[in-house]
Amino acid sequence: MKTELTVIGAGPAGLCASIEAAKNGVDVTIIDENRKPGGQLFKQIHRFFGEKEHLAGVRGIEIGNMLLEDAQKYGVKVLLNTIVWGLFPDLKLGISNGNSVNILETQNIVIATGAAEKPLSFPGWTLPNIMVAGAAQTMVNVNRVLPGNRVLIVGSGNVGLIVAYQLSQAGAEVIALVEALPKVSGWQVHALKIMRMGIPVLTSHTITEAEGKSYVERVEIAKLDENNRIIEGSETKVNVDLVCIAVGLRPLAELCWMAGLRFEYIPELGGFIPLHDENMETSIKGIYVAGDVAGIEEASSAMEEGKLAGIAASVSQGKTDKKKAERDILETKERLRSLRLGTYGDYRYNAKEKIIRKFHEL
C-alpha cells in the first residue's frame, strides 16, 4: 500500500490536515483506530468561542460533520477501525484492522493522535462510577446514557465546567465542583453558566476519599490551606453516585516516541511534547504533529495546527505553489495567534514559542 501523505488520527487536527493537503492535490490517507471519525468533536455539543473565522457559535458536533463532508469532497481516503502499530525510520507504517496486517509506504506523516485525560488518585478512586469527565461526557452526549444522578466534579478547568453544565442539561444534579486552586481555572463564560444554575464551585477544596460497596456512594471533600494541605476538621461527607475527574490531559504521543522524535518537558502543555518548527514539522523530516499531541490546547487551535501541517506537507510534496502556500500559512498563523491571546492564551503562546525555539536549538 502506498500514499503520499498519511494522517494518523481523524480528530479535528487530523481532519483539517487531510483536507488542506487534499485540496492541494496531495494523495491523502487518514487512519483512525475508532469505528467513526471525528475524534472527540462529537461529544462537544456546546458552541465554540473565538472569532467567526474560528467557527465561533457553531457546536463541536456540527464542526465534526462539516469536516467529514469536506474530507469526502476532496477525496481523502479514510481507514477506520485501523491502528498504527509501528512507525519505522523510512516512513513505513505498520497498520492493522484486526483482520489483516499491512505496511503502508508514505512520504509524509502527520501525527494527530490527540490526548487522554489524566487520572487523580485518592483512597477509593478506582470504584466504578468514578471516571474522567470526558468519559461521562461521551456517555451522555454520544451514547445518550446518564451515568449518575448526583455528581461531584473534581477540577474547574473548561472540561470540568462544560461537563458539569452538560450533565445538568441531561437531567443530573451536580452537587458541586471542587477546585484545589484558590480560583476557578476555566473560562469565565463557562464558569458563569454553572454559577447561574446555582452549582457551587468550591475553590481551595479537594476530594480526599470515596467509598461505596460496588460503586461510589459517598465522597469526602475538604478545604485546603495556602500550602495545599488539608485543613483538619473541614472534612465533609457528601452522597453522590458519580464522580468526574477533570484535572487535565496528556498527549497520546506513543507513536512520536516510537518514531524517535525529540521531546521537551513542557508541563503547561500537558507533559512531554514532541519538538516541532513553526510549520509543525518535527525533528524527523517529513513527520509533522498537530493538535493535542503537540501540546494540550483545544479543538479550535488543533484545527489551525492541522491546517498548517497540511499546507507544509503539500509544499513538501511540491503540490502547491510557494506564494500560495506562504499566504495560506500566514493567514493560518494569524488565526492561531488570535486563539492564543489573553489570560488563557498567553501561557499557551509562550509555551508553543518555547517548543519552536528548542526545536531550532537541536
Next chain:
Amino acid sequence: MRVYDHPILGKLPDRKEITILVDGKKIKAYEDETIATAILASGIKTLRYTSEKHEPRGIFCAIGQCTDCVMEVNGQPNVRTCITPVEENMVIATQQGLGTWRKVSSKKK
C-alpha cells in the same frame, strides 16, 4: 438511565432493538451502540474484577485508552466494551482478573 429527550440533541433516534446476554441475563440494547452503553443503561456499573484484590472496576475513560472496561465477549477476554459495538445475541461476561478464553456454545442464531 437513557436520555430519551435532550434539550440540544433532541429525541433519541429510532434504532433497532436487540438482545445481548450479560452473565446469562438478557439485556436490551440498540444496534450500533457500544457494549458499555447498553450495560450501563441496564443499571450495571461493574464490568470486571481485578486479579489480586477482586475489586470492582467500571467505565473510566470511555474512549478505548484505559482498558478498565474490559469484559469477556463471545468467549474472548479483554475486549474494550466502551468502543466495541453490540451484536444480536452477543454473550458477555463480567471478567475476573485477566479473564479466560472460552468456547461459547449458547450463542444462538
